[in-house]
Amino acid sequence: MTTRLDQDQQQDRRAPFDLERIRRDFPILKREIAPGKQLVYLDNAATSQKPVQVIAELTRFYRDHNANIHRGVHTLSVEATELYEGARAKTARFLNAARPEEIVFTRNTTESINLVAHGWARKFLKPGDEVVITEIEHHSNIVPWQMLRDERGIVLKYIPMLPDGMLDLDYARQVIGPKTKLLAITAMSNALGSIVPLHEIIPMAKAHGATVLVDGAQSVPHMAVDVQALGADFLAFSSHKMLGPLGIGVLWGRYELLDAMDPFMGGGDMILTVSMDRSTWADVPAKFEAGTPSVADTVAFGVAIDYLSNLGMDAIRAHELELTTYAMRRLADVPGVSIFGPPRAEDRGGVISFELDGVHPHDIGQVLDTHGVAIRTGHHCAQPVMSALTVPATARASFYLYNTTAEVDALAKAIEEVSKFFGGAR
Amino acid sequence: MSETLLDDLYREIILDHYRAPRNRSAIDAPSCSADGSNPLCGDQVTVDVVVDGDRIADIGFHGNGCSISQASASMMTEYAKGRTIADAHAGVEAFQRMMNTGEAPGIEGFDDIDALVGVAKFPARVKCASLGWKTLEQALVGRADPVTTDERSQ
Numbered sequence: 001m002t003t004r005l006d007q008d009q010q011q012d013r014r015a016p017f018d019l020e021r022i023r024r025d026f027p028i029l030k031r032e033i034a035p036g037k038q039l040v041y042l043d044n045a046a047t048s049q050k051p052v053q054v055i056a057e058l059t060r061f062y063r064d065h066n067a068n069i070h071r072g073v074h075t076l077s078v079e080a081t082e083l084y085e086g087a088r089a090k091t092a093r094f095l096n097a098a099r100p101e102e103i104v105f106t107r108n109t110t111e112s113i114n115l116v117a118h119g120w121a122r123k124f125l126k127p128g129d130e131v132v133i134t135e136i137e138h139h140s141n142i143v144p145w146q147m148l149r150d151e152r153g154i155v156l157k158y159i160p161m162l163p164d165g166m167l168d169l170d171y172a173r174q175v176i177g178p179k180t181k182l183l184a185i186t187a188m189s190n191a192l193g194s195i196v197p198l199h200e201i202i203p204m205a206k207a208h209g210a211t212v213l214v215d216g217a218q219s220v221p222h223m224a225v226d227v228q229a230l231g232a233d234f235l236a237f238s239s240h241k242m243l244g245p246l247g248i249g250v251l252w253g254r255y256e257l258l259d260a261m262d263p264f265m266g267g268g269d270m271i272l273t274v275s276m277d278r279s280t281w282a283d284v285p286a287k288f289e290a291g292t293p294s295v296a297d298t299v300a301f302g303v304a305i306d307y308l309s310n311l312g313m314d315a316i317r318a319h320e321l322e323l324t325t326y327a328m329r330r331l332a333d334v335p336g337v338s339i340f341g342p343p344r345a346e347d348r349g350g351v352i353s354f355e356l357d358g359v360h361p362h363d364i365g366q367v368l369d370t371h372g373v374a375i376r377t378g379h380h381c382a383q384p385v386m387s388a389l390t391v392p393a394t395a396r397a398s399f400y401l402y403n404t405t406a407e408v409d410a411l412a413k414a415i416e417e418v419s420k421f422f423g424g425a426r
Numbered sequence: 427m428s429e430t431l432l433d434d435l436y437r438e439i440i441l442d443h444y445r446a447p448r449n450r451s452a453i454d455a456p457s458c459s460a461d462g463s464n465p466l467c468g469d470q471v472t473v474d475v476v477v478d479g480d481r482i483a484d485i486g487f488h489g490n491g492c493s494i495s496q497a498s499a500s501m502m503t504e505y506a507k508g509r510t511i512a513d514a515h516a517g518v519e520a521f522q523r524m525m526n527t528g529e530a531p532g533i534e535g536f537d538d539i540d541a542l543v544g545v546a547k548f549p550a551r552v553k554c555a556s557l558g559w560k561t562l563e564q565a566l567v568g569r570a571d572p573v574t575t576d577e578r579s580q
Contacts, residue, residue, distance in 0.1 A: 392468025
């Protein structure tokens, strides 16, 4: 139980948001991509860079503590288990989860969503039951439900996107109804950055007793998320987009729902007893973590959470909002640039999808790379968003806590160079 | 990546084909045609072919996508127009070899096309350059399945 006094002390211990000092923690940012062209990393919605503290923890685990977990009585195995379970406890505290057992470690957000589709939806949804998703979902929150629809005869509905990249809430009120058994919804569009007003939409689902799964892959790394206040039942996100290693995902779920779910994979570590006739399952969360997990990566993910907590999620959000506001103004001044998505910076995370008149996004990305500027181009695993915008692809710059306004300037200047390079095209 | 390398990728002749594509039109009654796409990048081309005997009497392409995909498709139509079907197949094969080896094949009619040799140094762009050629091949063999040169789409 955290007291008010503890929180105040925690606040005091937080480091001030010192951008120069933060950037020193990310050695990759000093890399030269081309002679004299230092990396300007603006592809954070795809994956974030890692601070030295996280990188060092990976080495430290393998050097000093490496052993399998939940098995041995020897010192190293006990240490490895404590470190692994420590990361679970840190994750639970970070989200304000009721208990550490509500945290299931997976490989990534996709696996977390599929775990709900297999372990919960397959068990509890019947033909004719409705699952509601949205038009701005990442493919990983569309495809598992289409597969389930085809297999189980559930009905899949979606809340459409308005032209400004926000969801149509009037339509949401129509589509969410008594037959809705699950609302599976993103907290922030990865393609446009649109922040979904979950505080308005989740109550619509709850009014009909539906279960709610939130895809937090883009929100958890960038803003404070408190699962008690969120009102959802499941939250899926990934370590690698929030300073942690690749290959670790999280599913938070309410304990009673996780407890009622069937396991996803069978094997070691997820059983209580095995005879040649039958097996019984271990308790939550071990039931969902069959086989040896990626222990070092999970432990290092705990260090990433420490890093974020130390800075404070509200300070991170404030920094990114400032950058996004600046970038939207700066890019609007570049001839030929059109920005997609919510016009108000407050309605979006640090994501700016744009097009440049007469130049395909792929060519924009290629030329920006010669200036050291790394962005994402393509459909961003959100083809329905591209269809709604009637574009085949966009260019996307996405920010994180270490990005600077000078880097936004570098992006804007490099886009001007792209226009020059392809000048007169079409 | 240096700017010199960039100039290797975007040679002037390639940009010229992108800005002023040759044979960019849909043909009303083609003998055969095919659609090709790279869903991952959003490149898309349709190739229409009019066959007269064993020759390609007319060819047109349309679509949209990055400069490399569209310029390469434009160059492909210039190469294929008026050639025998056997020569067109040989051209597709020579182009794929150029993408795989990074060496210009130096065959007759490939003068402009040799400029695309620089693409071989950009593995992510090879599928863009190959799209028009694979779609031509598809049209000629008359298979109905749309072409994709994405190894995986995610």
